[in-house]
Amino acid sequence: xxxxxLPKPLQALVEELRRLPGxxxxxxxxxxxxxxxxxxxxxxxxxxxxSALPTAVVKCEVCxxxxxxxxxxxxxxxxxxxxxxxxxxxxPDVAVIEQSGEFRGRYHVLGGVLNPLEGVTxxxxxxxxxxxxxxxxxxxxxxxxxxxxxxxxxxxxxxKKLLAPLDVSITRLGKGLPMGxxxxxxxxxxxxxxxxxxxxx
Numbered sequence: 130x131x132x133x134x135l136p137k138p139l140q141a142l143v144e145e146l147r148r149l150p151g152x153x154x155x156x157x158x159x160x161x162x163x164x165x166x167x168x169x170x171x172x173x174x175x176x177x178x179x180s181a182l183p184t185a186v187v188k189c190e191v192c193x194x195x196x197x198x199x200x201x202x203x204x205x206x207x208x209x210x211x212x213x214x215x216x217x218x219x220x221p222d223v224a225v226i227e228q229s230g231e232f233r234g235r236y237h238v239l240g241g242v243l244n245p246l247e248g249v250t251x252x253x254x255x256x257x258x259x260x261x262x263x264x265x266x267x268x269x270x271x272x273x274x275x276x277x278x279x280x281x282x283x284x285x286x287x288x289k290k291l292l293a294p295l296d297v298s299i300t301r302l303g304k305g306l307p308m309g310x311x312x313x314x315x316x317x318x319x320x321x322x323x324x325x326x327x328x329x330x
Contacts, residue, residue: 139165191262193238193255195220203235210234212269216259216288218242218281221313222274229321232272237262242280243287251287259288263297270298272327276312277302289330300327 135143139161146157164172188194189201196202203209203223213234217223223236239254263271273288275281285301292299303326312320 189238192236193240193258194223194236195238208233211266213272214259214263214266214268214270215272215274217274217312218276218284219313225312225315225317225320226274226324228317229324230317231321231324234270234272239275239284242275242284244280254284256288256291260291260295263292263295268297270300272324273299273301273330274312276310277307278309278311285330299330301330302326303328 135158142161142164143154143157146152146160147154149157152160164175167175186195186197187199189196189199189204191200191204194201194203198205210233213232214237215226215232215234216237216239217226218239218241220238223238226232226236237255237259239256239259241249241254243249243251243254262268271288271292273285275284289299302323315323
């Protein structure tokens with residue numbers, strides 16, 4: 130899309146901002162002009178943070194979460210119960226569950242949810258390492274905490290089928306998360322209720 134009247138550097142910035150999730154053309158232009166009004170020092174600081182991301186954060190080799198180190202802080206924490214595992218789709222979901230203050234186990238990040246129409250099949254997710262981890266760590270309970278939408282439910286059912294032969298209790302987040310809700314935007318009280326009322330699947 131062309132942006133008549135805008136200088137080429139601003140046009141290029143708007144195009145890049147439009148690639149962010151949920152950002153349309155008008156929002157991208159607003160963000161671009163907001164950045165233009167910031168001081169050179171602020172822009173340099175922001176650019177430095179963005180450029181440092183590839184080396185500042187890594188994927189945990191144990192659970193798949195994005196953190197500053199691998200193993201991540203949860204897998205290194207001896208106070209965390211390794212026999213109690215919460216399976217989430219993405220790293221932001223971990224932060225939401227942590228805010229609830231209800232969970233003291235460890236996490237496993239799938240790296241997405243099943244969506245064959247978009248090419249996300251079981252082999253694209255962090256599932257085989259989950260199975261291996263359940264066996265090696267003698268996990269007693271797996272809480273499946275994918276979003277209660279079509280893709281999240283499909284993923285939960287697939288995990289239930291794969292984990293059924295293992296000697297592990299499989300639960301699902303219960304009341305508190307309405308159908309179609311997104312875990313990332315749920316408040317801590319809602320997530321706490323969902324954790325407390327998890328159900329066998």
